[in-house]
Amino acid sequence: MGYREHETYDVVGVGFGPSNLSLAVALNEHRANARGHGISATFFERQPAFGWHRNMLLPSATMQISFLKDLVTFRDPTSSFSFIAYLHASGRLPQFANNQDFFPTREEFHRYLEWAQARVAHSITYGSEVMSIRIPHGANPKSAGHLEIEVQDVTGRGARVINARNVVISTGLVPNMPDGAERDERVWHSSEFLEKYRRMNPGELRRLAVVGAGQSAAEITRFLYDELPHAEVWAIIPSYGYSVADDTPFANQIFDPSAVDDYYYGTEQTREAFWRYHRNTNYSVVDDEVIRDLYRRAYDDEVRGTERLHFLNLTRLSGVKRAGAETRVSLQAGLDGDVYDLDVDALVCATGYEAMEPTGLLGDLDRYCLRDETGRYRVERDYRITTSPELPCGLYLQGGTEHTHGLTSSLLSNIAVRSGEIADSIIASRAKRGVDQAVPVEVGHDGG
Numbered sequence: 001m002g003y004r005e006h007e008t009y010d011v012v013g014v015g016f017g018p019s020n021l022s023l024a025v026a027l028n029e030h031r032a033n034a035r036g037h038g039i040s041a042t043f044f045e046r047q048p049a050f051g052w053h054r055n056m057l058l059p060s061a062t063m064q065i066s067f068l069k070d071l072v073t074f075r076d077p078t079s080s081f082s083f084i085a086y087l088h089a090s091g092r093l094p095q096f097a098n099n100q101d102f103f104p105t106r107e108e109f110h111r112y113l114e115w116a117q118a119r120v121a122h123s124i125t126y127g128s129e130v131m132s133i134r135i136p137h138g139a140n141p142k143s144a145g146h147l148e149i150e151v152q153d154v155t156g157r158g159a160r161v162i163n164a165r166n167v168v169i170s171t172g173l174v175p176n177m178p179d180g181a182e183r184d185e186r187v188w189h190s191s192e193f194l195e196k197y198r199r200m201n202p203g204e205l206r207r208l209a210v211v212g213a214g215q216s217a218a219e220i221t222r223f224l225y226d227e228l229p230h231a232e233v234w235a236i237i238p239s240y241g242y243s244v245a246d247d248t249p250f251a252n253q254i255f256d257p258s259a260v261d262d263y264y265y266g267t268e269q270t271r272e273a274f275w276r277y278h279r280n281t282n283y284s285v286v287d288d289e290v291i292r293d294l295y296r297r298a299y300d301d302e303v304r305g306t307e308r309l310h311f312l313n314l315t316r317l318s319g320v321k322r323a324g325a326e327t328r329v330s331l332q333a334g335l336d337g338d339v340y341d342l343d344v345d346a347l348v349c350a351t352g353y354e355a356m357e358p359t360g361l362l363g364d365l366d367r368y369c370l371r372d373e374t375g376r377y378r379v380e381r382d383y384r385i386t387t388s389p390e391l392p393c394g395l396y397l398q399g400g401t402e403h404t405h406g407l408t409s410s411l412l413s414n415i416a417v418r419s420g421e422i423a424d425s426i427i428a429s430r431a432k433r434g435v436d437q438a439v440p441v442e443v444g445h446d447g448g
Contacts, residue, residue, distance in 0.1 A: 003042040003125055005160055008146050011426055012164035014130045014361065015171040016045035017052055018113060018412060019398035022071040022419035023168060024120045025081045029072075030423060039427060042162065044151050046129035050117045055194040056216060057107050058223050064215065064245070064287065065255075066102045067109070069413050071116055074257060075420040081119070086112045127154045132363050133167055133395075141368065141391050166426050169361065170398035173353030173410060178211065180319035181349055186327045187320055190216040190350035197346075202228060205345045209234040209329055211317050212350030218242055218286040220348050222294055225309050234310045234342060235294075236331065241313055242294070245285035246278075254278045254406075255413035263406030264381055274406055282407060284352075320347060356400035356410065369395070372403075379404040382425035383418065394429060396422050 003009070011027065013020040020043055031038025072079035079085070083104070087093040090111075096104070104112075117124070132150045135141045149162040175189040183189055188196040190212070205228055210221045221235045253259060254274070263274055294309070301307045312331065318339055319330035329342045359366055368391040370378045377397070378386035383405070385395040398418065399410040408414035 003044075003162055005162065007040065008163040008165065009042055010039045010164075010430055011041035011166050011168060012149050012162055013041065013043035014133075014149075014167060014169045015398075016043045016047075016050065016117070016124050016126075017170060017172055018071065019410075019415055019419060020168060020170040021050075021113065021117050021120070022415045023170075023398070023422055024123055025071055025079070025116060026075065026419050026423040028120055028123075029076070029079065029081075030427060039423070039430065041123060043124045044128040044130050044149075044162075045124060045126050046154055048127050048154075050114055050124075050126070052110055052113055053106075053191070054110070055192050055196075056190060056219070057110060057194065058219055061106045061219055062101075062103045062287075063106055063109050064103070064247070065411075065413055067104050068102070069255075070112070070416065071419075072416050074414075075416040081116050083109075083112050086115050089115070125151075128152070129154055130361065131159065133361060133365055134363060135365070135391075141393075142389070145392070147365075147393050164393070166394035166396065166429070168396040168398060168422060169356070169358045169400075171356055171358070171361070172399065173356060176352050176354050177349055178317045178351050180330070181317060181347070182320070184322065186322065186325065186345070187347045188349065190220060190348060191353075193220055193348060200346065203230075204325075206231050207234075207344045208232070208346050208348070209236055209342060209344045210348045210350060211236045212352070213237050213239050213242060213284045213286075214350060214352065215245070215286050215290070217348075217350035218290045218294060220350055221309075222290060222297070224348075225294075225297055232308045232310065234312055234344070236312045236315050236317060236329075238314070238316050239284070241311065242286040242291045243280065243284065244288050244291060245282070246280045247287075251278065251281050254281055255408055255411070257414055257417040260405050260408060260414065260417075261381075264404060271406070278407065282411065317349075355402060356397070358397065358400060362395070365391070365395070374403075376403050377401075381421075383422050384425060394426065396425070398422070 013023060024043060027039050027041050067083045070083040072081045087096050128151050130149055131152045134148050136144050136148050146163045146165050147167060149164055150159055151162060152159045175191045177183060177189060181187055208224050208231060210217050221233055224233045263271055298309045301309055314334050316332050317329065318332045321328040327344050327347050329344055329347055330339055331342055332339050368387045370386045370388065372378050379397060379401050380386055383396050383401060385397060387395065401409040
């Protein structure tokens with residue numbers, strides 16, 4: 001257990017994926033340098049253990065970012081929490097170097113994240129969901145000096161209340177399903193793919209469909225084709241085939257830390273240009289290698305006269321009907337095309353995610369949070385929600401800030417610098433308050 005119920009923490013983190021893991025590491029390193037006067041922090045995560053997109057750890061799937069964009073390196077290249085340090089600790093640094101590849105497999109990067117979280121594990125409480133964030137009952141928000149965090153044990157063993165001067169919300173993205181499709185044992189979102197797939201008898205899967213035009217859709221299509229040599233696989237793509245991701249050097253500058261300033265302080269025209277010109281670096285695009293793999297498989301099928309891989313371009317899902325084990329998918333070809341049905345044993349919707357939306361979690365605190373003319377939260381450069389003067393406590397967002405900070409708001413690319421900026425902001429605000437107290441609970445003692 002990573003908290004003490006009657007302490008008031010400088011930071012309570014809601015959710016513990018890579019973003020808040022990076023923050024926990026930054027605070028851990030601050031404490032090591034502060035000689036007993038570091039920031040007190042605790043984190044709550046509803047999952048029973050650490051996990052990051054576990055259901056997309058497909059064989060040979062690689063990261064789409066360099067290993068240098070890990071939890072810490074862009075903030076502090078000397079950190080002992082770097083991917084390089086992990087390789088050294090694992091005894092694989094020479095082998096990795098010999099591999100001559102900037103892009104580790106997704107499985108290995110996940111192992112790195114697990115290694116890092118194990119070193120800060122006693123500041124994390126798993127199996128615990130934050131239900132609400134509120135001002136103490138009957139208190140004046142300005143004089144209270146802290147917020148109450150209601151935490152529910154996911155096993156139903158009861159709730160408790162934790163006090164915090166600052167809250168960092170990182171609850172992650174929400175899976176998006178297309179209209180007319182609801183998840184069940186035969187209709188899956190890509191976020192649950194491997195879990196649902198492993199429940200099935202592979203021999204029963206003879207006809208499968210994958211909806212989507214992005215990296216996950218293409219990877220799942222390739223996986224199903226390779227794993228089920230007896231099956232036919234339909235790729236349902238709203239565009240005319242897959243579009244290649246632009247990962248060339250100039251385009252990749254959009255993910256540089258300095259690009260956040262260009263976006264945040266830019267005009268509306270500048271921000272619009274960011275999205276118009278650079279969406280193809282991350283959204284509904286696929287790595288060149290995966291596209292070529294799929295095209296080669298389809299071509300080889302043609303040569304052999306045994307077509308198993310079908311690409312339904314310019315096609316959209318318009319509905320799903322279930323009858324027992326049978327799943328009937330309604331498809332529309334083209335914008336005004338006829339609707340036709342396809343019967344499959346399983347349907348995978350690799351249809352992306354909705355942005356993190358913290359409004360429900362904030363509850364009554366929302367009235368202290370200022371919004372822009374379109375109704376979205378105003379967010380300071382340090383990722384703190386702009387609040388009215390009555391609420392001095394800090395509410396920070398890791399995600400859900402694309403409208404203010406640009407493309408990297410929920411991506412790994414800027415994770416080290418982003419979490420460092422949040423940590424610096426919290427440290428500075430504590431110094432401004434003149435708080436100088438010993439840490440009641442260590443933030444991730446470095447176990448080596």
